[in-house]
Amino acid sequence: MDRLTGFLNRTAFLKELNKIINSGTSTPFALLFIDLDGFKQVNDSLGHEVGDKVIKETAARIASLSQGGFPICRWGGDEFLLAYTFSTPEDIEPFTQQLIDIINLPHQVSQSKTWVGASIGIALYPQHGTHYDTLIQNADMAMYQQKRIEKGKVGYFNDSLRLKIIRERFLSDRLVTAIDDNELRLVFQPIVRNKTEDVVGVEALLRWNLDGEEISPVEFIPIAEQYGMIKNIGLWVVEKACQQIIDLSGKGKDLTVSINVSTIQFQDIDFVAHVKALMTRLSFEPSRLHIEITESVFAADKTALINQIKALQELNIKISIDDFGTGYSSLASMQNLGVDIVKIDKSFIDEIHSSGSNIVHAVLQISQSIGYQVVAEGVETIDQVEALNRIGVHYLQGYYFSKPLEVEQLTHYLNDHL
Numbered sequence: 001m002d003r004l005t006g007f008l009n010r011t012a013f014l015k016e017l018n019k020i021i022n023s024g025t026s027t028p029f030a031l032l033f034i035d036l037d038g039f040k041q042v043n044d045s046l047g048h049e050v051g052d053k054v055i056k057e058t059a060a061r062i063a064s065l066s067q068g069g070f071p072i073c074r075w076g077g078d079e080f081l082l083a084y085t086f087s088t089p090e091d092i093e094p095f096t097q098q099l100i101d102i103i104n105l106p107h108q109v110s111q112s113k114t115w116v117g118a119s120i121g122i123a124l125y126p127q128h129g130t131h132y133d134t135l136i137q138n139a140d141m142a143m144y145q146q147k148r149i150e151k152g153k154v155g156y157f158n159d160s161l162r163l164k165i166i167r168e169r170f171l172s173d174r175l176v177t178a179i180d181d182n183e184l185r186l187v188f189q190p191i192v193r194n195k196t197e198d199v200v201g202v203e204a205l206l207r208w209n210l211d212g213e214e215i216s217p218v219e220f221i222p223i224a225e226q227y228g229m230i231k232n233i234g235l236w237v238v239e240k241a242c243q244q245i246i247d248l249s250g251k252g253k254d255l256t257v258s259i260n261v262s263t264i265q266f267q268d269i270d271f272v273a274h275v276k277a278l279m280t281r282l283s284f285e286p287s288r289l290h291i292e293i294t295e296s297v298f299a300a301d302k303t304a305l306i307n308q309i310k311a312l313q314e315l316n317i318k319i320s321i322d323d324f325g326t327g328y329s330s331l332a333s334m335q336n337l338g339v340d341i342v343k344i345d346k347s348f349i350d351e352i353h354s355s356g357s358n359i360v361h362a363v364l365q366i367s368q369s370i371g372y373q374v375v376a377e378g379v380e381t382i383d384q385v386e387a388l389n390r391i392g393v394h395y396l397q398g399y400y401f402s403k404p405l406e407v408e409q410l411t412h413y414l415n416d417h418l
């Protein structure tokens with residue numbers, strides 16, 4: 001038995017589950033993998049004594065719904081397994097909702113209250129496995145995926161999820177060696193000045209060719225973040241981009257380079273020091289480096305965010321807010337951040353002849369009043385170019401001028417346009 005909760009421990013639960021499976025019963029059951037949301041924050045901020053109290057009370061709440069009818073296990077620190085026998089599959093949803101609701105109730109701690117939630121993954125016997133190892137693994141996969149999509153909900157295992165997890169693990173294994181295996185490269189999209197269309201800079205974009213397959217950044221960047229590889233890859237991007245701009249400068253092409261930086265990377269306390277060391281080692285002029293951060297950083301500690309921005313600006317590096325208007329920020333909050341450049345998201349440029357025009361006008365007006373430059377992203381047609389020029393947006397970027405170019409293509413492009 002688990003001493004804190006009175007539930008079965010792992011060994012006892014596996015024996016019980018194995019007994020049910022090997023009994024020859026044809027009764028289906030659902031294996032629920034329950035993971036508490038927010039427990040780590042409670043444990044870290046209020047201490048282990050409070051954490052133990054929350055676990056104990058949560059276990060009592062789960063037990064109150066089971067009425068001794070099915071085995072329950074404390075699988076890990078804040079994880080529980082429960083084998084729920086049902087008459088029809090329709091019984092599962094109301095039961096799991098009861099579980100989530102009762103776990104969500106507040107816990108009294110001294111004179112205040114604290115809360116945890118629950119995300120649940122479900123594997124069904126026998127559809128999703130006829131061995132306890134398979135069932136647990138599949139329920140765990142379903143829970144893990146559900147937490148990534150939306151916490152506090154229930155997710156069911158299915159074959160497409162299994163294939164997705166297998167591919168994710170394959171990509172994560174290969175991504176570890178992608179730099180050493182020369183599989184990563186950068187492509188560059190030109191940024192031009194409005195009206196004159198002079199090329200003033202490029203945005204560096206990361207690409208991964210794995211055994212002849214181009215893996216989308218939309219797929220591999222989240223994997224790099226999830227498995228702790230984004231910092232190393234991100235610094236490689238900064239170094240590679242700056243080095244390639246140095247090579248172009250040697251050919252008489254004086255450009256800035258914009259580099260997307262992951263929220264995880266930007267929040268790293270050592271990030272500024274690493275970038276400074278790179279600038280020194282490469283003898284790269286910091287004012288030519290533009291660090292692009294997405295609006296997701298607004299969800300983090302605002303004070304820490306401002307400190308990182310100021311530290312980079314003290315090195316003379318420019319800071320851009322990418323995809324502006326699609327996330328957490330507002331025009332009012334932009335004033336406090338002190339960034340240098342605002343990049344308006346493509347979705348507003350697509351609507352430039354209707355509602356998007358008002359957004360672009362407002363961003364430009366406020367940006368000019370506080371000294372920001374404005375870049376319109378995703379420009380694809382001459383009509384958009386003309387409308388943005390009339391409004392007075394400073395810089396334009398998009399397929400109308402050029403798709404992202406390989407290094408060799410960029411050299412030819414610049415020879416034609418500079």
